[in-house]
Amino acid sequence: MAATPLLELRGIDKSFGPVQVLHDVGLSVYPGEVTALVGDNGAGKSTLVKCVSGIYSIDAGTVTFDGREVSVHSPRDAAALGIEVVYQDLALCDNLDIVQNMFLGREKRRGIVLDEATMEEMAGETLRSLSVRTVKSLRQLVSSLSGGQRQTVAIAKAVLWNSRVVILDEPTAALGVAQTAQVLELVRRLADNGLGVVLISHNMNDVFAVSDRIAALYLGRMAAQVKAADVTHSQVVELITGGRSGNLGLPPERPSDFIDITPGEVKK
């Protein structure tokens, strides 16, 4: 595998008002690899992604892309670097149709006129490769799509471009069996083409099926970043739910400023 990470985060802090959500988080994404980012609900995965893509400003820490330290202030900057993101809260324009959404911000043109025919063809091809069924027309408004269809459009939108890093935040959450398989295959294919891929998922089977590395967030802290081959299924679950597993993970003594807000354990 490549020696230098394509995208590297170091010491990322992020607070919303009085609430600190990310504490000194580091993450390395290598080209040609799938890095799975796992963590419990509310661990801060989506927040981390939004910090990388310029939706949120970071309070402290550095982002290094391709060896250069960069500052990403808006999704435009991220796109310019070649970072594509599929967000968990899909963020599609309900008043536009499938094709229009897929090419949003990167419309194909012929002169000054939009080249609708080409876009429609390309969109059709991409959706076909993602096993999308039951879409009545490529000109359907996304507001009328089913949950899974919306998610597919969002994924298709992100993989249409020649990007260098693709981050997918729970891309298969709403997908059916066949579609999930297609997306995982796509993820693998992207990595095999030399891209750096970050996959966020709660499904351990999926994680182990495609990823090379696993990074586990625990209550806004990076508990561990390990090779997928070096850990077991249950070790990862322990990292997610407890922040440590054996000699992996966060130090056992709690940092002094850390407050446990975990609800009292419910007896099983």
Added chain:
Amino acid sequence: MAATPLLELRGIDKSFGPVQVLHDVGLSVYPGEVTALVGDNGAGKSTLVKCVSGIYSIDAGTVTFDGREVSVHSPRDAAALGIEVVYQDLALCDNLDIVQNMFLGREKRRGIVLDEATMEEMAGETLRSLSVRTVKSLRQLVSSLSGGQRQTVAIAKAVLWNSRVVILDEPTAALGVAQTAQVLELVRRLADNGLGVVLISHNMNDVFAVSDRIAALYLGRMAAQVKAADVTHSQVVELITGGRSGNLGLPPERPSDFIDITPGEVKK
């Protein structure tokens, strides 16, 4: 198991403008049982749920509840019958906090004044039972919650009431490992208490883990409704992706008015 279904749909048709989404769909929900509703993306599962709960009007067909034919014109009617729904598109009020959302439409009062303290306590108890971690405060606005936290709030909201049928549309899609387990346990517990539960999910493991019956929708038609014990994992997947499996499912000859819009098969 109980002999008469608690909720029974017969011959449901539903079109959006020129697009017919549900064709002659029937479904029976028995008290004390978990009925899993499965189907590919865009099969019409969510649409069916919304028809039952009065969000959409149905074009044809009947809804029978507890042996009486009923007409459900709005979610109010459904709630009055004792039908609670967790929608896939969660539908929370972003400008309200967790407690306010959980009690929306059924606020606890003392005289004419809202009884905030009681509601806060009850909300806390419910969330605790759903293994919610990392919620900083019960008074956090839901707009600032993570995807999984939002979903938990929506689930908690639906199970707070004494309802007779609970329908959950992909409730665990965004949930972590521990939370998913909790929700499945909750689903089982609800059924064991005599409620009729409908669970929509794309995760076959979850479906087989908790459900008594499985109903498979295929392209807007009910392919089969079978006992979970009578079918195998792969048979259900076949029903989902092809509409039939062996002697189960839709008749092999396509109905004449049916148009296949499945994209050409992608070679594996």
Added chain:
Amino acid sequence: ACGTDDGGDTGTGTSSSAGKVGVILPDTKSSARWATADLKYLTEAFKAAGVEADIQNAEGDKTRFTTIADGMIASGVKVLVIVNLDSGTGKAVLEKAKTAGIATIDYDRLTLGGGANYYVSFDNTEVGKLQGQGLVDCLTEKKAAKPVVAYLNGSPTDNNATLFKQGYDSVIKPKFDAGDYVKGPDQDVPDWDNAQGGTIFEQMLTQNKAIAGVLAANDGLGNAAIQVLKRNKLNGKVPVTGQDATVQGLQNILAGDQCMTVYKAIKKEADAAAELAIALAKQETPSTATKTVVDPETKAEVKSVLLAPQSITAANVKDVVADGFVTKEELCTADFAEACTKAGI
């Protein structure tokens, strides 16, 4: 922090004995005069007398009118000159001023039941009468037989418009009744809005193509009607009235498109009011208010200075210029140079 009622005036000149004067003008829409003429003349008059004056315009807004009055009373004026927007508000303000011990002058419009100390005005009904008579004269000159006369009245929410209409109705209505004239369309123009006035008149003409005379309530509306007539090449053939002797109106008269306008020698009115106010501010008893007007509501007599409006036609446009109300340069632009010469300007 502000307990002193003394204005902190330390000077010893003649002005030191005079208190401050507050003037509230009504709006900028019913006529251009308030913002262009009155403001200028009053300011000049007070400045010449060395009396401090605060002159404000209420923009047709009654709430603002009272707000301004509150402000002036609060700032300690000794004399309050108001042009009321309506008698009700005017009365409220006058009462407040009176309780504060401030002398009051009704300027241009009498506040019914208000009990102001003095009244300086042109008679608005008289203005309307001049308009009516002017139109009658023009129609007679054109030898129109049974002409259809259209009314383009002022804003329905402006009491002055009602007064003007009373004036011209008193002249023209008898003609309608006698069958000499035929009553044509009769509509109000909200806010005195010239653009709307144009549209309304256009519709009147569409509705009744025989319109032979237009009683427009002021020069702006007159001009709006003239533009419609021009489009139909009827300008000059159908007499149109006006009011205010604006440059635009006078030019229309010179061009032969407008029959007459009403000139109110605003400088005289302003000077008269200023003179009164200055006297009152110096705590003298004014000597100029020789006439009286009876308040129709209270039947009380109000000491008054009354001035006469003047009807202006092509023949006496030069009087307005001679008065300095408009300058020759403004009026006689290239397009009108010839007409000006002809009119003896």
Added chain:
Amino acid sequence: MTTTTETAGGIQVVKPTVASHIRDYFARVRGGDLGTLPAVLGLLVLVLIFGLSRAETFLSALNFANLFNQSAQIVFIAMGLVFVLLLGEIDLSAGFASGVCGAVMAILLTTHGLPWYVAIPAAMVTGIVIGLVLGVLVAKLGIPSFVVTLAAFLGFQGVLLTLLEGGKNISITDEFVKSLNNGTLSVRDSWLFAIIGVLGFAAAQLIRWRGRVSRNLVAEPLGIVVARIAGVAVLAFSATYVLTLERAVNKAITSLKGTPIVVPLIVVFLVIWTFVLARTTYGRHVYAVGGNTEAARRAGIPVDRIRISVFVICSFMASIGGILVVSRQSSVDPNTGGSNILLYSVGAAVIGGTSLFGGKGKVIYAVIGGAVIIVIENGMTLLGLNSGVKFIFTGLVLLAAASVDALARRRASATGS
């Protein structure tokens, strides 16, 4: 060091202290969550500007008292509009509705010679009926509220003209009605009102605090609650002190002191509507419908009824605004409630922090925003500028006040909250 405590549902939380509370407040402000702070800041800036340029008049007790009377109509209409705006709707007709209601009262008082206790309720009922009609058209027929109320804006203008028989002014003489927005409380009553108000506020705050603490819920530290009560007390008492100074222009002729009667009126309605919005089911549902109509519908909230009700409240408040403006002017004319009244009222609500898209706003915002608008109007007229320049300056000052607000809020989007 922080100590933690367990609250509802066994969630461990930090026990807030006065220090942590203040620290959190500043963190929230830095994070862009500001409440009414920016509008209050804007107000302070305005007072500073006008105070410096016209100290002796703008800062006089008389002018201070005048501010309340002058703002009454706009503040009342704006309070009602908050409800409509909370639903993401608009009511363009509120201004003229207030005029129509005022005219109804004036006509009953004068032409029909009825007493005030008939005329005032009649005006209020007129407001309610107007609101019902508007609400039904919007909620049941589904016509956009902009169009319905634009039609009503035109229609009421016509109704007003017709009521006033084509442009007459009607003067009222009823002393009770006139006192509403001209009279003052006696000095004793002024102090009584202030004291009762402050005590009531303190009681409400403390009872609420006790309730939460006793049930082991997260509560503000007592210190903060006490500080807030003290702040309100200082404000109320110093305002009362200024208002009970002698402010007659000519003290020889008359004496004028005491809190204007509109102040308790505004305070009472502010308290009632704040209570309704914050502490009742109905208020909760208004926010829900405004925040996400579909979610509200799914939660079984009768969306149509809520929608109708906000128009009723809005027109009802407009009717009171109309009564007060007629009281102030002792007369009603065809332009009562016209001009800029409506835009100013919506502006007041929006400057205060109410969103035009629904779901965000409080009644107090209308009062603070109304104060901003009226201070501008009041201050501008004291400067004695000519009309054109005055309009321009008014625009600029309004913009300046709003910029303070916007700049303070700017970080909000940057930090993503």
Added chain:
Amino acid sequence: MTTTTETAGGIQVVKPTVASHIRDYFARVRGGDLGTLPAVLGLLVLVLIFGLSRAETFLSALNFANLFNQSAQIVFIAMGLVFVLLLGEIDLSAGFASGVCGAVMAILLTTHGLPWYVAIPAAMVTGIVIGLVLGVLVAKLGIPSFVVTLAAFLGFQGVLLTLLEGGKNISITDEFVKSLNNGTLSVRDSWLFAIIGVLGFAAAQLIRWRGRVSRNLVAEPLGIVVARIAGVAVLAFSATYVLTLERAVNKAITSLKGTPIVVPLIVVFLVIWTFVLARTTYGRHVYAVGGNTEAARRAGIPVDRIRISVFVICSFMASIGGILVVSRQSSVDPNTGGSNILLYSVGAAVIGGTSLFGGKGKVIYAVIGGAVIIVIENGMTLLGLNSGVKFIFTGLVLLAAASVDALARRRASATGS
């Protein structure tokens, strides 16, 4: 029987036929997806009402031609407002901005004696600058557009007063400017314009259709395309026929026939802006920002720049509206662009079907809505009612027109689309 075909991405679709297309259209209408249909229906109802009550005048060729001239200002402002509304913003100052621009032109023409080809561009540039300032304040400072443009509404009123030295009227004499909203094309040019217009429309439709068919994409059946072209041709030619009838009030004195010059002006801008919104990247981005600002931002669209640009377009269109109204009146006064112009313009856009919440609307909506408003104004003044009754009726008629729309749309929510 239906035949299927394969399209982009190998999706099998039904090959649409004329019959299926018409069937689908009715299904869509029943499902509540109506486009401009309801507004057009409302317009027809209005024409019917006024036509029946004032047949000889309302339906005369003269009145038909007048409608275009009378609507020019509102239609132009409304076209510009559509852009602002598409973003969920509002521009309250558009009316007075048009007045200011008109005044700039008038002053340059008269006081400074400059020719029209200097004065008109200067007015347009004024509009653009105004839009830039408003846009920057909204987009960069983040002040709500309601507040910014309310301030501008006041400010421009002052600017207009100042430009006109406190309320004078300025008459213009420039024949070119006057012809813009008074003149007509010759009869030959009128027909030429109609023919070129229809041919252009036909060419655009057919080229687009050919393009899709040749690439094997789902396209409308040719029959529908041809029918649409035929419909437009019939409309254009019959309108031209009526407009080329003699319509002089007094035929003995003068002759008046031909399409008013504003008609090609309106058509040209309608075509340009429709093209911009539907067929360019910029237009796509406007819809995206209006539909979901956050999604647009994430897609890398420069949201701030788009936001500024719509204000520029709006003020630019307002400047043309101002030029045209000054042309019509041959004069400008301090109320030009005031009164109800703004509410009517927003109303025009909204009645046509533009959403105040952004993301939904077309330029044609502004033209159709403007037609509704002007037909009401025009018809009402023909009835010769007194002011009060006229206002009431105007409101009621507006409401009636909107109800047709609302009732037609009602099923939309019931069927959930």
